[in-house]
Amino acid sequence: MLSFITPELIFHLGIIVAAFFALQIAAAGLVYMERKVAGLIQQRYGPYLVGPLGLLQPLADIVKLVFKEELRPKAADKILFYLAPILSATAAFAAFAVVPFGADTDFSWVAKIPFVTSLTGFTGLSHPIHLAAADVNVGILVIFAITSMGVYGVVLAGWASNSKYSLLGGLRSSAQMISYELAYGLAFASVIMMAGSLSIREIVDQQAGYWFGFIPKWYGIFPQFFGFLIYMIAGIAETNRAPFDFPEAEQELVAGYHTEYSSMSFALFFLAEYINMVTVAAVATDLFLGGWHGPFLPEWLGWIWFFVKVFLILFFYIWMRWTLPRYRYDQLMEFGWKWLLPAAVINLLVTAGFVIYLGW
Amino acid sequence: MLYLIPLLPLAGFVVNATFGRRLSKTVSAAVAVGAMALSFGWSAAAVWRLLHLEPVGGVRSISEVVYSWIVSGRLNIPFELRLDPLAAVMILVITGIGTLIHLYSTAYMHEETDGEYARYFSYLNLFAAFMLVLVLGASFPVMFIGWEGVGLCSYLLIGFWFTKPSAADAGKKAFVVNRIGDFGFVLGMAAIFATFHTLNFQEVAAKVALLPKEETFGLLTGITLLLFLGATGKSAQLPLYVWLPDAMEGPTPVSALIHAATMVTAGVYMIGRNAVLFGHAPHTLDVVAVIGCVTALMAGTIGLVQNDIKRVLAYSTVSQLGYMFLAMGVGAFAGGIFHLYTHAFFKALLFLGSGAVIHALHGEQDLRHMGGLRKDLPITYWTFLIGTLAIAGVPLLSGFFSKDEILWQTYVSGHTILWGVAVLTAFLTATYMFRLLYLAFFGERREAPGHGPQAQASHQATSDHGHGMAGGHGSHLHDAPPAMAIVLVLLAIGSVVAGYVGVPNVIVPGGNRIEAFLEPSFEAPGGVAERVAAAAEQPPEAHNASTEMSLMLVSTFAAFAGIGVATYFFRSKPQAADAVAAQFGGVHRLLLGKYYVDELYDATIVQPIKRISTMALWRGVDAGVIDGTVNAVGLVVRGWSAVLRRAQTGSIRAYAMWFFAGVVFIVGYYVIWR
């Protein structure tokens, strides 16, 4: 009856659940990290009262948000108003689903832990499983598709809450996302071309190994350095982070598309934003920084490398936010269309040339 | 790595074309010459490799696909380069002589401003690149790139001094006339693709080889005639030779490189490249032979009376090209190419020599204002003399061997009349060349009337090269500067020894190595075909040895006779020449007027076209028919719309509805009633 419940299934479910919670914790952690780093950069302490080193600050924030009252403008569009945050959060989670964060493994190392085998009789899975919530062999397309859906949450929030600030914020952010999606996608495309595969796992595995024994064969380092730059810039714009954080440009339009939101629905937006950051960072790691490949660590511990890289990229993000001033909106658009997009196209063409004539 | 050969000059072009204005003369010259020299070295290496290759099916060749160029449906054209004996000879000539002429130009063009200087060299490099593509291309389209490219460069270089209207016009003329030829070439290409479904020379040859020779006028004849039209355009044969003499408006080195040594031989090369194809169209071959012969004679006669030193040389070029086509026509492909190769040397030499003369005379080009330069320009004189002897076909110089080869093949292949004409032309060649020599270098200096500064200025206007006033020069003459002198000497040596790769077999058995070397290029790949050219079917030695010897003597005699006549008229008794000219005034005027071909074309083609365009096409067709139709249509429409307007409610929905009703009806018809 329950024959379909195999250790593989259990482990896979475990991985999914783990990924889910890891994301939420990461979001919470990011909030803390952001405030700490901000403090560092601005030479102040940042949170330090709640818990040791203020570690419990995010928890406190969450509690506070939960206990707040749900407000909804009278003229708002009921359904959409509540749909919007859910949409963005869902999109954020879904995008991460197809990102692999470790090499396939059969968890035989679990069996090495004392007592595990003796207690459960577990000696490792019959066949290795992927370290990803879902391993789709057109993963990149899926990620791209879902990121392009992410914009709806913002737009709807802007429109549904029926306030001029929100509307402007929504319009801005959607315009911005659409504009930068092109460069984003083109950066993807050049990587796809080089790897000749749409499966993120294969792309990562193609980046194993070293040149001259010490330069890792990561696309982000040599062949796709510019692709990496373009991707990062576009990614920052995609996630509406400073210096591209127009949707919630406080000085100009209160809080942008989530001006009218409060309590949990606001929290959802917040969550979505940080998870998107994580996703972008994770994808960058997989596509450009060789994912879980790295020196010193055995294959089955590769995920540690993965997390280290993601962490570094996230740090870079926050660093950017607290050091760079915000662009002007027209500058942003001009940059996106007149510089980033052409650069991406050229990068794509050059890559294509190399792939065809040098057969990379 | 064949592609490096054209790529190097191209690189030179890019450099000079982009940064030229900022580069000093030395640098841009170094770039250009260096590029050519490297390319020459590389070609030499390539040829060396070719020579040490094992013949595959009797053919040695290196071919490489640079990249796949056009892939569309059944048409698949890789950008393929192929080096075979024929191409080998050509690239050596192009890069070798090209390098020398680049070197020469560094001195010759030195009065130009930096920008102009760089522009000149960029064009020259570009030309070399295209020419190399032309000869290396393994298929018609690739060859066509070069074909058009050299046309463009020749246009640019003829019109190099575009501020001078005559130069600009000459450039345009060259371009337009070439267009006519290219049109034929393109048509030929299309026909070939339609017939053989391929444009690769090898494949075409292989397919043709399976066909029988075309005894009656048929498809092959048509194709080859079209191609030949292209050839006449490029290589200045009747009826399209008119542009070449005017092309002398360009700088002299350009005339030497493009309009004597390399580009104008493209047509000859093209025929050689398609030897199998032409070999299967005897009628075309006859046409080629006849046209070549007639051109040779005609140009020779014109050259006899021209007074512009460069024009004489230009006509001699045309006539020599005529020779080559004659050779092609009688199936002596190897002979033709051989002559092309020797001709490249001595004609380049002659042009450069004349360039040196013009240089020394601050742009004076009129023979009547020269003379007595022997003492002042010794190097120029001696080298020029060698060149003249070579072209005149004096034995033991390169010209003799190649020309004699052609004559011999012509005779053997049974075209006795053509042979006669050819010999006559040889005689004429000797005559006009020595006339030139005597007028320029012997006798005493005949300054242009009132050869003062202002007169110099006037020469300046018509001058071939922008030699500044160079104040203080007066009439003191300086011989060629070192860069030019070296080149002249080298070319002189070349024109002496170049012929010895093709010593007739009767003198030295197996001495005609170049022919043996070239032969494979003129056969269908894999030796499928029977030997195509008459050149190949060597009559038994015993029978023809004596004949060949005697013919050799005849041509030699012709050469010396020509020299003798020239000596008589222009050295010992100059007045006699004028006397003859006066006596046969009509003929003389006819020749001076170059048979009035230009005027003829103008009257029969240009003017009529103009008139027709204005009268019939514009006033009649355009204004009358077309506009009339349009207006009529307009009226009809207006009439109908007055009626149909009723149906125009202006509501999109209504339109959509009717449209959709139609859809539903049609679908219904198919679904239900059938």
Next chain:
Amino acid sequence: MHALLFWIFAAVAIVASLLVVGQRNPMHSVLLLIGSFGALSGLYVLLGAPFVAAIQIIIYAGAIMVLFLFVVMLLNAASEDPVTGYHARLIGGAGPRRLGAVLSLGLAIELFWALRNLQTAPLASGDQQPPATAVYDIGLRLFQNYAFAFEATSVLILVAMVGAIILARRERA
């Protein structure tokens, strides 16, 4: 499993499209249409065409629909204006509407009938070719056999872009 999914997606698609047409708020129409696109892309996946599914989401839902959203937001025409008797009478705006609706119903019936009379053709279920190679094939055919069409479309897009800018520009030259 496939079967079940198919019916679910089909139902979603139909209901969503019905609502797109059925209710008056354009904003909601847009969103419902996106929903139906989602269902369609699900169907594409079932049909073993993940590439199409992906671009369906990326291009249609991700780009084109956002454009619609924009316009709806810009014009902020919350719901369509009621039919003004004036127009109705003058152009018979109402007549074509009813007729058209009837006609479309007719078309549906016709097609339905036609397909009923067709003998049923079973689809090989489960994807017959791994999608990655499918994408590869698509790419090859697209740039070889359909190269010209591809170029033509690119030109079309360009023209559309220019036209859109010219049309939507406020100051008229």
Next chain:
Amino acid sequence: MSWVPEPTLNSYLILSAVLFAIGTAGVFLRRNLITILLSIEVMLNAVNLTFVAVDRYLGSVDGQIIVFFVMTVAAAEAATGLAIVIALFRHKESLNPDAFTSLRW
């Protein structure tokens, strides 16, 4: 899941037919240019579905390529169409197609 009937090619085709009909109905019934454009999108998608389904049935990829082209055309159409809509709206504060019946004003 044996109680669910396997979808056949016909079921896909019928589905797309229904969608198409809905789209056309929308074009006629709605009094709002934007919604009309949306209905056209519905029709296009119905067609796309047919292409992909038949494609699968024949085991080729040409249909998918045509779908690709349809999408590009749809994009172009949406861009121009919406631009026109905006321009129209600027003239009379209305999106009712019946409001625009004269070629020039």
